[in-house]
Amino acid sequence: MSGSAAIPGYTAGTPAVAKSPVTLAEFELMKNSALFGDEDVKALRQSHDVVKDQVEAILDVWYGFVGSQPQLLASFLGKSDGKPLGDYLGGVRKRFGQWILDTAKAEYDQKWLDYQHEIGLRHHRTKKNQTDSAAASAAIVPFRDLFALIFPVTFTLKPFLAKKGHKAEEVDRMYNAWVKSCLLQLTLWSHPYVKTGDF
Ligand code: HEM
Numbered sequence: 001m002s003g004s005a006a007i008p009g010y011t012a013g014t015p016a017v018a019k020s021p022v023t024l025a026e027f028e029l030m031k032n033s034a035l036f037g038d039e040d041v042k043a044l045r046q047s048h049d050v051v052k053d054q055v056e057a058i059l060d061v062w063y064g065f066v067g068s069q070p071q072l073l074a075s076f077l078g079k080s081d082g083k084p085l086g087d088y089l090g091g092v093r094k095r096f097g098q099w100i101l102d103t104a105k106a107e108y109d110q111k112w113l114d115y116q117h118e119i120g121l122r123h124h125r126t127k128k129n130q131t132d133s134a135a136a137s138a139a140i141v142p143f144r145d146l147f148a149l150i151f152p153v154t155f156t157l158k159p160f161l162a163k164k165g166h167k168a169e170e171v172d173r174m175y176n177a178w179v180k181s182c183l184l185q186l187t188l189w190s191h192p193y194v195k196t197g198d199f
Helices: 024-033 038-051 055-068 070-076 086-105 110-123 150-161 168-189
Strands: none
Touching (some): 038 150, 055 150, 070 086, 150 168
């Protein structure tokens, strides 16, 4: 999470972020449920070098996909005029780029866990639009699309993972680790969407 102080609204590791309701011990068990182990941590960290100079190109593909799907783009539009909120899309994009690097760093400490909860709140009506002062936008990212997006995000990442000359099985390991990491993160982000006591 270093070198990211210049990204507006990226508050990971600062007092602005509340403590996650999920404990690190619970997260360890979630990792086990996803068959996520030390090999996956290694593979994610290996992917850091692979993706670090491809972040903008990856974001172009992901934003291209979201932009092509009206039900997804709706989360970034003005509620009343239906027009894309450029500053909002741009502000989120910078933090999305940092998220790629953070996911690849795979450092699962309390600060990381706390920021996961913050990201969930920012998709949920609790905090959506607040970070970028985008009050005109939709009130919530609907839960129904959250997990579905894991497939396009990871499937379109794979060619980027293959771009630095790694063997097919190494690319597969990095890809699998990304899929598992996204599943675990999205589950953490779901906390605000789940009925109290049911997470
Ligand atoms: C694989 C699934 C997803 C991933 C990896 C992802 C990732 C992210 C990240 C990293 C951020 C910025 C967090 C920060 O503030 O630091 C973000 C924000 C946002 N995402 Fe997602 N997201 C996913 C699913 C979705 C879906 C399905 C939508 C619906 C279009 C969506 C819409 C948004 C919006 C509107 C924001 C801005 C929230 C705000 O107002 O702060 N996301 N997302």
